Amino acid sequence: MSERMDLLVHGGEVLTMDASGTVVREGSVAVRDGVIVAVGADLPYETAAETVDATGCLVLPGLINTHTHLAMTMFRGRADDVDLQEFLARVIPAEAELLAPGNVAAAVRLAIAESVRAGVTSALDMYWFHEAAEQAARDAGWRLHAGPTFMDVPGPPDGRAYAERLGWARRSLEAYTPAPGTRPVVFAHSAYTLDPGQLVDIFALAREFGALIHIHASENAGEVAMVSERYGKRPVELLESLGLLGPDVLLAHAVDLTPDEIAALARTGTSTAHCPVSNLKLGCGISPVPALLDAGVTVGLGTDGAVSSNTLDLMGAIRQAALVHKAGGDPTAVNAEQAVRMATVEGARALGLADQLGSLEPGKRADLIVLDTGRPHLTPRHDPYAMLAYAAQSSDVRDTVVDGRVLMRDRVLLTLDEAAVRADLEALA
Numbered sequence: 055m056s057e058r059m060d061l062l063v064h065g066g067e068v069l070t071m072d073a074s075g076t077v078v079r080e081g082s083v084a085v086r087d088g089v090i091v092a093v094g095a096d097l098p099y100e101t102a103a104e105t106v107d108a109t110g111c112l113v114l115p116g117l118i119n120t121h122t123h124l125a126m127t128m129f130r131g132r133a134d135d136v137d138l139q140e141f142l143a144r145v146i147p148a149e150a151e152l153l154a155p156g157n158v159a160a161a162v163r164l165a166i167a168e169s170v171r172a173g174v175t176s177a178l179d180m181y182w183f184h185e186a187a188e189q190a191a192r193d194a195g196w197r198l199h200a201g202p203t204f205m206d207v208p209g210p211p212d213g214r215a216y217a218e219r220l221g222w223a224r225r226s227l228e229a230y231t232p233a234p235g236t237r238p239v240v241f242a243h244s245a246y247t248l249d250p251g252q253l254v255d256i257f258a259l260a261r262e263f264g265a266l267i268h269i270h271a272s273e274n275a276g277e278v279a280m281v282s283e284r285y286g287k288r289p290v291e292l293l294e295s296l297g298l299l300g301p302d303v304l305l306a307h308a309v310d311l312t313p314d315e316i317a318a319l320a321r322t323g324t325s326t327a328h329c330p331v332s333n334l335k336l337g338c339g340i341s342p343v344p345a346l347l348d349a350g351v352t353v354g355l356g357t358d359g360a361v362s363s364n365t366l367d368l369m370g371a372i373r374q375a376a377l378v379h380k381a382g383g384d385p386t387a388v389n390a391e392q393a394v395r396m397a398t399v400e401g402a403r404a405l406g407l408a409d410q411l412g413s414l415e416p417g418k419r420a421d422l423i424v425l426d427t428g429r430p431h432l433t434p435r436h437d438p439y440a441m442l443a444y445a446a447q448s449s450d451v452r453d454t455v456v457d458g459r460v461l462m463r464d465r466v467l468l469t470l471d472e473a474a475v476r477a478d479l480e481a482l483a
């Protein structure tokens with residue numbers, strides 16, 4: 055009967071991640087022009103330009119990495135088993151030496167290859183040379199949330215003096231046309247690399263353009279002590295006192311928080327990006343996610359860069375998020391479904407893009423993954439959320455689709471030459 059679809063993913067168990075948690079057994083997802091047209095069993099679309107047979111597989115929204123520094127794949131393995139301050143002391147000189155648009159593009163291509171393999175279909179990427187990252191992502195057909203970054207450090211890797219950065223960022227925002235499923239983003243590194251006056255100016259610029267603002271905040275006790283000493287306020291207190299919290303603000307980490315700060319995040323609609331693997335590895339502590347969720351704060355999930363967490367494996371972060379909060383003795387803390395939601399629909403909400411991303415519903419962008427469940431460690435199948443959180447591995451992802459385009463089919467990357475991408479990075483490192 056019916057109009058022809060561009061893509062039909064059929065026969066799988068579809069975990070929609072919609073508000074009521076709909077799961078469709080032997081369901082299909084029909085896609086046209088990059089948009090999901092229908093989800094369900096017995097859809098009237100029998101033909102499509104392209105099909106993916108998901109029989110025996112799980113189909114779910116692509117995972118959303120809400121905090122990373124993609125190009126840091128080039129420094130993977132350079133700062134292990136050290137604290138945050140020593141980490142920065144090692145990474146910043148390496149950045150000064152190696153960062154250039156071509157190298158960033160090469161490192162981002164590797165990060166995209168790794169992410170597509172891990173079922174990650176988009177990421178919020180704070181880093182230098184965002185134009186090079188955006189081009190690499192466009193070329194690979196992958197969804198990147200990027201934009202100008204502010205960090206007032208001596209000898210910035212892009213050679214752009216701090217005094218020029220507001221003008222440069224304004225020009226970048228003026229020239230930016232958001233592709234569907236993206237929005238403008240401004241990255242303010244932190245309250246310890248930017249002073250209050252700089253933060254106020256950066257946030258004002260971002261707000262003029264309706265941009266999402268992403269900032270590291272309260273990553274560990276050392277950061278809180280440094281900011282408190284300088285300004286007499288803890289990082290989140292400082293941001294609130296300056297009027298810099300709100301539904302357009304996403305904090306990375308949010309580990310070291312007081313009950314008053316959690317209440318301030320809830321009151322202002324500020325979201326957080328939980329990065330459990332990075333936080334554990336750097337000994338930063340554990341974000342009070344159960345308290346944040348109880349307070350009604352939107353929490354997404356991130357990997358952080360590949361130096362502090364070594365991989366961009368968001369499935370691993372789902373597992374950590376579902377496990378680490380139970381260490382206090384409560385096995386119900388952050389259940390499997392909550393952890394999977396953080397990596398999908400809650401991540402989309404944290405980015406302010408929940409109307410376009412994060413669940414498989416008609417009208418949303420067609421970012422989805424097919425997970426091969428026909429494997430010993432996933433047998434027998436029970437609750438799909440528990441399977442994802444406690445048993446699945448990123449290598450179980452078989453197919454990855456972004457904006458209706460198949461970027462990985464049967465574990466083969468279709469838009470990146472994986473051998474060349476790896477060789478480029480080996481040559482760099």
Ligand SMILES: [Zn+2]
Pocket residue numbers: 121122123270306358359
């Ligand atoms: Zn970070």
